[in-house]
Amino acid sequence: MWVGEVAPRQWSVYYCRMQSLARSRGRGRPSKSESEDIARRIVEAGWSAIIANGYNAASMEAIAEVACVSKRTLYSYYATKSALFEAVFEARLTTWSARSFPDVKRGTMVQSLGTFCRMVVGQLEKADTQAVIKLVLTEATTFTDIGRVFDRHAFGLARSRIIELINSATDACDYDLSRSGQYADALLDTIWGWFSRRAIVGQVPPTSDQTADLLERSNALIRLLHKG
């Protein structure tokens, strides 16, 4: 059910040889573009390792090998495994969040929040989103760094997006905007509970009936914001 992305090790060995051949022409400090390439390779290798083996079992040695850099170079980029994984997870979440919480066309409160819910459900159906969530579920209660990064880049961004939607709704005057933060938390908890409960009992992806239920709940919760 969950799909991870495992680094193609054989390809990596071939790539390493090509790289060292290219480098043998001239040694010294890597150029800016070489340095960016190294950073990108480290982050990709780190992501593959954590998805394949989990945070605890992923080794810096194996990551250096897959990224085709020396351990010394790896540690000059990231002094600790924890710092590397924070960067890896942050990079993945930044891409994921940008795709998950795009702009919603301005509409009524019910329309905007409904569109938001449908977009998030669309993202939750994707294999790489499920891989991120599996990682969060399995690792975050042990490795609090992962929880904090996820909080900032996923829950935090979604929360700001919901608050923006509430404040810019065409019928915003009917609602108590001072409570938008409370509503955003209620909606996030509802979506998170709805999805993670299904992930835990092995009912992923959700059915269209379950998606309709989620939209109905989002509307019921709008009552929290309504004046009077």
Add this chain to the structure above:
Amino acid sequence: MWVGEVAPRQWSVYYCRMQSLARSRGRGRPSKSESEDIARRIVEAGWSAIIANGYNAASMEAIAEVACVSKRTLYSYYATKSALFEAVFEARLTTWSARSFPDVKRGTMVQSLGTFCRMVVGQLEKADTQAVIKLVLTEATTFTDIGRVFDRHAFGLARSRIIELINSATDACDYDLSRSGQYADALLDTIWGWFSRRAIVGQVPPTSDQTADLLERSNALIRLLHKG
């Protein structure tokens, strides 16, 4: 933050010696009470092992040692590690669920469901409940048996309890009782999302303000049931 229960190994070695001394007086098939004692020790040792090391790393050999039985005896009780853990988890959840979902005095819909939410929150503040939930979060997406047992004994029991409360509310005639299952799922997802999101970002136990928020959401969701 999470509190597990680790088996006192030294005590266990001493206990094993005492047991084998007692048994050396007369050999043969264990009596019914001896057999129950063995089963209880296996389940306790299994629980300690899974809490300390996780499902994957817990070994049948170590469990037999802590339970003070031979591997042969252990396998005669549980043929596979998966069967043992299903029993271990089921035993723990049965105790936990009985305590978590007791009878609620009959009242209005808002009163009964409010009391239910407060009781569940009270349970979620306990260390052993948190240990169970940590186990579910970390293991269930990989080991679907754990998810299924948790679904049956925790979500399943809570769901039935909520439906009973809805149907026996003193103002039940104002509500559409045919939708009680949908409401029960909405409330469960809300409580689960509310708690597990906090567990993931390291904000456990919840504050009293957060508990008040949960009660308000439960009331907002009652709109799903209200007629008209």
